[in-house]
Amino acid sequence: MRRRLRNLDSVPVAAKARHDYVSEVDKACEAAIVQAIKRYHPDHAFLAEEGGAQGEGDTVWIIDPLDGTSNFLHGFPHFCVSIAQKVNGRVEHGVVYDPLRDELFTASRGKGAFLNSQRIRVSERKTLDSAILATAFPFRERGAMPRYTKIFSAVFRKVEDIRRTGAAALDLAYTACGRLDGYFEIGVKPWDVAAGALLVREAGGVVTDLAGKDEVEEAGSVLAAPFKLTTPLRQLIVPLWTADRD
Numbered sequence: 001m002r003r004r005l006r007n008l009d010s011v012p013v014a015a016k017a018r019h020d021y022v023s024e025v026d027k028a029c030e031a032a033i034v035q036a037i038k039r040y041h042p043d044h045a046f047l048a049e050e051g052g053a054q055g056e057g058d059t060v061w062i063i064d065p066l067d068g069t070s071n072f073l074h075g076f077p078h079f080c081v082s083i084a085q086k087v088n089g090r091v092e093h094g095v096v097y098d099p100l101r102d103e104l105f106t107a108s109r110g111k112g113a114f115l116n117s118q119r120i121r122v123s124e125r126k127t128l129d130s131a132i133l134a135t136a137f138p139f140r141e142r143g144a145m146p147r148y149t150k151i152f153s154a155v156f157r158k159v160e161d162i163r164r165t166g167a168a169a170l171d172l173a174y175t176a177c178g179r180l181d182g183y184f185e186i187g188v189k190p191w192d193v194a195a196g197a198l199l200v201r202e203a204g205g206v207v208t209d210l211a212g213k214d215e216v217e218e219a220g221s222v223l224a225a226p227f228k229l230t231t232p233l234r235q236l237i238v239p240l241w242t243a244d245r246d
Helices: 024-040 069-073 142-156 168-176 190-202 227-243
Strands: 013-017 020-023 045-048 052-054 059-067 080-087 090-098 103-108 113-115 132-134 161-163 182-186 205-208 221-226
Touching: 024 045, 024 059, 024 080, 045 190, 059 069, 059 168, 059 190, 080 168, 080 190, 090 168, 090 190, 103 168, 103 190, 113 190, 132 168, 142 161, 142 182, 142 227, 168 182, 168 190, 168 205, 168 221, 182 227, 190 205, 190 221, 205 227, 221 227
Parallel strands: 045 059, 132 161, 132 182
Antiparallel strands: 013 020, 045 052, 059 080, 080 090, 090 103, 103 113, 182 221, 205 221
């Protein structure tokens, strides 16, 4: 991945949908990850961004081989690999790896979250006025922009600032380690959030969808923050998200 970053013009790219791309690097990384897991767990199933659902079983590996593909293809140095292991319908382990910074975020249910083996916690921010959040525009669901714009405006008026970095898994990892005070997005997929959501929860934070429900892998939206910021963010976001649903 780092080697191909030096010669991006030679990387073959295809459009999965408008503004949604897959590169040779995505496919190669995913194949390598799946092959490595199958070597030790040939009976496990997979849900991967490029390969989709593969196999059946109680254990499913949820893989995003290159979260932030557009960043990568533009040489913007912010992307990662995200892998989660779901057992009997519940995510038990999660890994987010930033190859450029050599930062490995890991979490296991009930055992905490770590960055390069050092324990991490969400920020201790208590009020929104000094909080820095991350978000992303709904590039897969551009018809949702009017509703998203209302949410963005409401939140932006209350916080210190909002970042848009283009890599959901890293936004969640940064929320888990306190670099960000929270993160929200609509239009996410299971491989975008499965590992990162576990990181935030194991780091002491709260993760729900924008309607306030705990299950986020299939919800299509996510809100992650420390406990004391969760309620004020929900009060801003949930009414706007649910009001226009019909």
